[in-house]
Amino acid sequence: MFDFIERIKDFNLRKEHTDMLIRAWKTENKKVYSDFVRRIEAVKKGDMSIITEMMDVAKNCVPEEVRVFHNWLGDVLNGKVKMADITQSIQGLSIEHIHMIAKCLVYKEQWMAIDMKTGEVKVTSKKVNGYLMVRSGTPIEIWNRMSVDKRVYIVSQTEALMKNSKGCWMFSNLERKMIYQAITFFARLIFLTYASATGHFLANLYDLVIERKDNLPYCMYYYVVFDHGLTKMAMLLNQFLLSENIDQGSMLMVKDCINALVLHSLDMGTETKASWEKTADKCGADIWKEVAFLLRSMKGRRGNKKQVMTIDDLIVGNKAEVKQCIMEFLETNTEDICLAYLLVVLVKTEHIKSSVKYMTFHRAIEQLTQRHYGYDVPQKRYGEMKEFNFKCSMQSASYKKAKKIIDRWTICFEECK
Structure with a gap:
């Protein structure tokens, strides 16, 4: 477990890398993700298979000794373990x-x-x-x-x-x-x-996602973080309340679920108070009251914190000359993916610090040019090139083209003092 913790101890600093990884995966697995969303939508029709699979992912990540302990506890409560034998039997557990x-x-x-x-x-x-x-x-x-x-x-x-x-x-x-x-x-x-057992649970989840490349956790991550999955789940719960005969126990379960969805989405920054108010307005009275109470009693984080910086804030050196070169680069290289190469060049020539996140740079370029660029592809490419220390060693035609662009414009930007 501690090898795992050593590898992700800077998790917060690597949040952008994680997002790039998930976005890149989704770009390459659109059919897999579409099928996941279709199965989520099927829950409202009574098909709970995807929920079962998600629960199995969580169950399989629980350490074995915890599962053994819970089975033993169940035997005690059901009278399968005699009271006189409890002390002796618990000594055989490794918790x-x-x-x-x-x-x-x-x-x-x-x-x-x-x-x-x-x-x-x-x-x-x-x-x-x-x-x-x-x-x-x-x-x-x-x-x-x-x-x-x-x-x-x-x-x-x-x-x-x-x-x-x-x-x-x-x-x-x-x-x-x-x-x-x-x-x-x-x-x-x-x-x-x-x-x-949280540490062991996360270690097992890490193994499932990174080592075994299981698709389901990737789908769940993208659905929650980028696709407003938690508000969509609230809508499913609302439909469940409206279409089923709900007893007191089910009502409590739904309220607890709504509580968790609202609090965690605001804490992670994947939703805002405004998005939850909009969702609640589409729901029945029970969920509306639950959401309204939660929003009144807590402070929102207003969604993901976007680090909005201008290109002037990012440039190191002669800002006017560097901006002129940037505009010339963008006039010559119009494809979205070329933004990745531009950032590589700026980092190599030390006109932008290597610690600058891709999306911070992307938003600064959009603000400079007053033009919208797609971010999925260039963000993925920049992450790949950063992983190889900004060296285009691959032999594909795409990477040969990238190397040609980078080499040419590196010379241009080096002339900016």
Whole structure:
């Protein structure tokens, strides 16, 4: 796992590279992605196969020891493991961080902190910056923090089960409340074991995406980040509510899903408050109220932060001469892909810093020329050439043409002082 973490520890700095990789994949796999979108749309007709496959991706990334622990816990709750044998049987399990999970559940106001750079897991009494934080608590704390509608649902379902169980009707109110809290305790226990294994989960996902080139995670990434997939999923949930006979449990599930979709999309910057307001206006009253409440109670990030800079901000050296050369280059080389070669030349001649992101440069060129350029192809090509240290060593006709353009214009830009 730590080899994996070492490779992605600068993940935030490599966000643009990841986006380029996904865009390039989508350009080359349009049919695969179109089929994915078609299957997502088929969910409204009752075809849940794509949802099952996505769940399987997540399930297959869960570490084996966590799955074994959950199976054992299920056996305990179902009475397959005798109470006298629990201590002995748990010693045979290999669960990393189990003592920290126990500490979270025993002591009040505890947080599990996961360092995504090293995989370290620790327990703290307050939030720590730079860590993935998971709030825990004792069974009483967890129960008291729970929303009223969830508590009502747990009580109603538990009461229905106890009516059919011998002796349960004799339980006092205190004993019943202890049962309700025990249910929330086991739910939180399962959640914390998943949280503590986040590093291993991501390592397995990395292997699935990068090493085995599984198409489904690529489709999911593009759908969520570039294709407004989370608002589209909200529309599917709305259609589900309008077309099905929904019980209380299903309604709670839908509300939790909407909550996650809104919060995570705003946090990632893939959606804005305005886009969610527009989506909510197309939905029924239940989803509209849920979205409206969430938007009122939080600050949006106004979508992906675009670093808007002019070409003057980017150029190092004689700005007037460099801009004149840029305009001459664009008049001679009109294809969108040539923007990649232009940036390569500017970096090679040190007129633009190598740390400048492609899309920052792309937007600056559009602002300079007042013309729209396609970005998928040049962004992909620039990423490829950057990977080869800006050397066109490939023998294809396209790369020979690129080398010819780069060599010629490198001489021109070197003359700009």
